[in-house]
Amino acid sequence: MRLGWDEIKRRAKAFSEEWKDAHYEKGETQTFYNEFFELFGIRRKQVAIYEQRVKLLEQKHGFIDLFWPGTLLVEQKSANLDLDRAQGQALDYVQGVHPTDQPRWVLTCDFQRWRLLDLETGRELKFHLQDLHKHITAFDFMLGRKVSFETQAGVTIKAAELMGKLHDALEESGYVGHDLEQLLVRLLFCLFADDTGIFQPKDIFLQLIENDTRPDGSNVGRVLSDLFDVLDTPENARQTTLQAELDAFPYVNGDLFGGRLRTAHFDATMREHLLDAARHDWSGVSPAIFGSLFQSVMDAEQRRAKGAHYTTEANILKVIGPLFLDELKVELERIIARKTKRDAELDNFLTRLTRLTFFDPACGCGNFLVIAYREIRALELRALEARWPKAMTDIGDERRQGVLDPALLSRVTVDQFYGIEYEEFPARIAEVAMWMMDHIANNALNESFSLNYARIPLRDSAHILHGDALEADWSELLPPEKCSYIMGNPPFVGAKYQSQFQREQVRAIAGLGGSGGTLDYVAAWFIKAGQYLQTNRGIRLAFVSTNSICQGEQVAQLWPILFDRHGLEIAFAHRTFNWGSEARGKAHVHVVIVGLAHRDHEPPEKRLFSYPDIKGDPVESGHGALTAYLFDARGVANRHLVVKEEGRPINGARRIATGSQPIDGGNYIFDAAGRAEFLQQEPKAARFLRPYLAAQDFINGGSRWVLCLYGADPGEIKAMPAVVERIRRVREFRSKSKRKSTLSAANTPAAFGMSVIPESPFLVLPKVSSERREYVPLDVVEPPTIPSDLVFLLTDASLFEFAVLTSRAHMAWLAHIGGRLKSDFRYSIGLVYNTFPWPEASKAKRDKVEALAQAVLDARAAHPTSSLADLYDPDTMPADLRKAHGELDAAVDNLYRPTPFASDRDRVEHLFGRYEALVNPLERVGVAKNKRVARKTPKGVSNV
Numbered sequence: 001m002r003l004g005w006d007e008i009k010r011r012a013k014a015f016s017e018e019w020k021d022a023h024y025e026k027g028e029t030q031t032f033y034n035e036f037f038e039l040f041g042i043r044r045k046q047v048a049i050y051e052q053r054v055k056l057l058e059q060k061h062g063f064i065d066l067f068w069p070g071t072l073l074v075e076q077k078s079a080n081l082d083l084d085r086a087q088g089q090a091l092d093y094v095q096g097v098h099p100t101d102q103p104r105w106v107l108t109c110d111f112q113r114w115r116l117l118d119l120e121t122g123r124e125l126k127f128h129l130q131d132l133h134k135h136i137t138a139f140d141f142m143l144g145r146k147v148s149f150e151t152q153a154g155v156t157i158k159a160a161e162l163m164g165k166l167h168d169a170l171e172e173s174g175y176v177g178h179d180l181e182q183l184l185v186r187l188l189f190c191l192f193a194d195d196t197g198i199f200q201p202k203d204i205f206l207q208l209i210e211n212d213t214r215p216d217g218s219n220v221g222r223v224l225s226d227l228f229d230v231l232d233t234p235e236n237a238r239q240t241t242l243q244a245e246l247d248a249f250p251y252v253n254g255d256l257f258g259g260r261l262r263t264a265h266f267d268a269t270m271r272e273h274l275l276d277a278a279r280h281d282w283s284g285v286s287p288a289i290f291g292s293l294f295q296s297v298m299d300a301e302q303r304r305a306k307g308a309h310y311t312t313e314a315n316i317l318k319v320i321g322p323l324f325l326d327e328l329k330v331e332l333e334r335i336i337a338r339k340t341k342r343d344a345e346l347d348n349f350l351t352r353l354t355r356l357t358f359f360d361p362a363c364g365c366g367n368f369l370v371i372a373y374r375e376i377r378a379l380e381l382r383a384l385e386a387r388w389p390k391a392m393t394d395i396g397d398e399r400r401q402g403v404l405d406p407a408l409l410s411r412v413t414v415d416q417f418y419g420i421e422y423e424e425f426p427a428r429i430a431e432v433a434m435w436m437m438d439h440i441a442n443n444a445l446n447e448s449f450s451l452n453y454a455r456i457p458l459r460d461s462a463h464i465l466h467g468d469a470l471e472a473d474w475s476e477l478l479p480p481e482k483c484s485y486i487m488g489n490p491p492f493v494g495a496k497y498q499s500q501f502q503r504e505q506v507r508a509i510a511g512l513g514g515s516g517g518t519l520d521y522v523a524a525w526f527i528k529a530g531q532y533l534q535t536n537r538g539i540r541l542a543f544v545s546t547n548s549i550c551q552g553e554q555v556a557q558l559w560p561i562l563f564d565r566h567g568l569e570i571a572f573a574h575r576t577f578n579w580g581s582e583a584r585g586k587a588h589v590h591v592v593i594v595g596l597a598h599r600d601h602e603p604p605e606k607r608l609f610s611y612p613d614i615k616g617d618p619v620e621s622g623h624g625a626l627t628a629y630l631f632d633a634r635g636v637a638n639r640h641l642v643v644k645e646e647g648r649p650i651n652g653a654r655r656i657a658t659g660s661q662p663i664d665g666g667n668y669i670f671d672a673a674g675r676a677e678f679l680q681q682e683p684k685a686a687r688f689l690r691p692y693l694a695a696q697d698f699i700n701g702g703s704r705w706v707l708c709l710y711g712a713d714p715g716e717i718k719a720m721p722a723v724v725e726r727i728r729r730v731r732e733f734r735s736k737s738k739r740k741s742t743l744s745a746a747n748t749p750a751a752f753g754m755s756v757i758p759e760s761p762f763l764v765l766p767k768v769s770s771e772r773r774e775y776v777p778l779d780v781v782e783p784p785t786i787p788s789d790l791v792f793l794l795t796d797a798s799l800f801e802f803a804v805l806t807s808r809a810h811m812a813w814l815a816h817i818g819g820r821l822k823s824d825f826r827y828s829i830g831l832v833y834n835t836f837p838w839p840e841a842s843k844a845k846r847d848k849v850e851a852l853a854q855a856v857l858d859a860r861a862a863h864p865t866s867s868l869a870d871l872y873d874p875d876t877m878p879a880d881l882r883k884a885h886g887e888l889d890a891a892v893d894n895l896y897r898p899t900p901f902a903s904d905r906d907r908v909e910h911l912f913g914r915y916e917a918l919v920n921p922l923e924r925v926g927v928a929k930n931k932r933v934a935r936k937t938p939k940g941v942s943n944v
Helices: 005-018 025-038 083-096 129-143 152-172 177-196 204-212 220-231 268-279 289-296 300-306 313-336 342-355 367-387 397-403 424-449 500-510 522-532 554-565 672-681 683-688 695-700 714-718 721-735 740-745 799-805 808-817 829-833 843-861 879-896 904-919 921-935
Strands: 049-055 061-068 072-076 105-109 113-118 124-128 358-360 417-421 463-466 485-488 540-546 568-579 589-598 606-610 619-623 669-671 689-693 704-707 762-766 779-781 791-795 819-821 824-826
Touching: 005 025, 005 129, 005 177, 005 424, 025 049, 025 061, 025 072, 049 083, 061 083, 072 083, 083 105, 083 113, 113 129, 124 129, 152 177, 152 268, 177 204, 177 220, 177 268, 177 424, 204 220, 204 268, 220 268, 313 342, 313 367, 313 485, 313 540, 313 568, 313 589, 313 606, 342 367, 358 367, 367 417, 367 424, 367 485, 417 424, 424 463, 485 522, 500 522, 500 554, 522 540, 522 554, 522 589, 540 568, 554 568, 669 672, 672 683, 672 689, 683 689, 683 721, 689 695, 695 762, 714 721, 721 740, 762 799, 799 808, 799 843, 799 879, 808 829, 808 879, 808 904, 843 879, 879 904
Parallel strands: 072 105, 358 417, 358 485, 417 463, 485 540, 568 606
Antiparallel strands: 049 061, 061 072, 105 113, 113 124, 540 589, 568 589, 606 619, 669 704, 689 704, 762 779, 762 791, 819 824
8 A cells, every 4th residue: 555645745744844954874874765765665774775876986895875776876975075975976876786676766965955867868957955855756767667757747748749649549439528528527526536645545546557458458447437437326335246446436525426327338549548547657747637638639720720729837927927926925924024913913814815716707617717717726825824934843743733723824725716617628727727726735735734625525616607708797606795706718719710609699799789899809899897896896808809999900909898888998908929828739829918907996007928039928017098009098097998990091191002802713824834835835925924812922022923904995805706705715714703792893804803003113012920020111113013911012202102101110110009910010001001100300300211211122122032031031130221220220219309219119109199189179380381391292203
């Protein structure tokens, strides 16, 4: 009967305390290691010997301090001696051991300092005696199991993969649906319980599968069914004839094992998958594994449809830290530092923790609830240790068990946590994950106070509603007046990918009327949470979201609802960063985190976390107010101001247009090979094939052509049979469309669906450009090139217009106000160009800016073999081009203010104030002046 890790850890802590003053090798080594082996219930003399003689090189001999053949070699030293030298000596001894007895592990120790080296992997663990209980599982080999120094994240991911294999094998055999999901949830509990002390003795589940099931797997399902019945039956209600192997399992309750499942028929492979999972060390697995597991067993198409993105613990802490955890930690440390009334305040703090409630209305497998519970229990334990310091040191173990009631000592429970989940499987996993974390927290309590407390049978449970969060009445699950915090990671489904039902849900909740806007699915959770807290304005909330809610067209749709209709303010935010997952097939998306509070309870200082590297760590700053775009609102009178799409320029700029849209089904567009082949067939069409420019061609230097019959005589067209055939195909293609405009265009198939045929040089602005570029590449192109609808064009652009549009100021406006396509910049006429605040300039300043713009073009011309993609790749951008842009940026910045801008965010904050003047009627005088300047801009691009 092997000891469980809970008991071993308690023994290790007592061992460390007993030997804290040990230092003398000769006098204390043997007693020290005899007692060390007893930690694991092992009699040292049965497995290991002292002073084992070993032959070294050059006919010399040495003596190993302690040797366990095939397993462990110990080199013991007195305190403060050189452990590097000692380890070298130990490795010499290893070489002298017979090959069949060579150990895998080498321990070098001076009583207080420990080094455990795995000779197979080369990994080394270093710690001090006082921390032995924290690292005791590294000695797993003492119990006959392999040890691993993997990180918790690595252990967690591996566990998810192991269970994913079992899931896939069962599903492939036809064991699917509700029964499969419930079977996996139950197995997850058993696997975790087997390694963490819930099941005693350790590994009884593993031994049950190894010893009581057949190698071909034929009876595994029946054995599991019997086990589940036992786990659902109190000990005093079980049959007296129950076999001992099953009767050793505890009564679990919690409805986890209630209800019969269809018996799963295993084969040898499935049994081996289950054994692999059971052999894995689940004591190092975070309960957040359950979310990762669920994602691991979903295919990519399902993940996208449901908007599922499961999260790392580090990212969850980015939400709950500023939402509530940081504040609670600061408060607790302040109380602990007090010299008077400390105990009373600690009691009040502990009571306050029991009154907090946490709600995740898109909880998935409970990742946010699990980590939040872990952190609240850790705070409770810290407070308890401060409140009862003598209980940890001055009372003996036996007296402590009688004096301290652990059920009263720890009063934070899982039933303070609430969630809503659409799918049944993850909803059940969330409940189990909370029980797992509860057990881990109880173990920490036991370790601190030398108690033996476990909440088995299960009594309290997290409140997880299986339902649609957008249809459910949140108040029925948790009345708002009882709610403290709302948090989570709602589905990210974009407007284009929403089902008809999902679009109707968003439209109904947002109440925008008409088409209902283009809000992402996640926006509905923000709005519904805003409605929910109207009954209790003290609730704080924070959600993870795609960054599209804080830039682009969605800002003007969502934020007036949150600001004006619901009275919310941004309390903290994380600007765009890379959100990773711990599942197989990792999901990586660019997200923001937004924390909100009602303006009646908003904090005086708003916290903003910015990411110089979206994959790196943030930089925190404090602000009086934040805009919906997640930058400082000090430059505007109205912090709720949002940029709205405009049908025409409000800034005095000339209009720009979208390029041509052939709507041809591919019949009018040719690459180089296709063009040559078509001209062989129809040489008369040569003068009607014109260069065709899409964004990718423009940036990367590709060559395509389009058949443009603009201005062609009908007789000429009829004389080209291959052209006539193409026209026929286009008519047929358009006539099958469901769009009215395309159906109408079928009547004029020789023309483009939307024709923009420039007759003079034009400035090209690509609609989409990589986020890696510091500048969106702009350039002037001349006829006969025809721009596609994937670029915008400004005809007869001046050098001044080119200068402003390619400046950092305009790029900053695009990056912060414009939308994104995935993570790439998406240029927009209505949102970016028509709203951008143009600078005023005297003739002298205008001349200087134009000269610097020409310098940019000259720097480009100095690299004639490079495409725009090459020139503007941040890794390969030529130094002369970068220098030219930098000088131009400084000159354009100077048109806005004499003080240099510190960053793009600084620029856009200033521009936002200029935009406010544009849309505020009281500031229209400045706009009129800007218009007059714009009209004076000379036409023509010969100098460009």
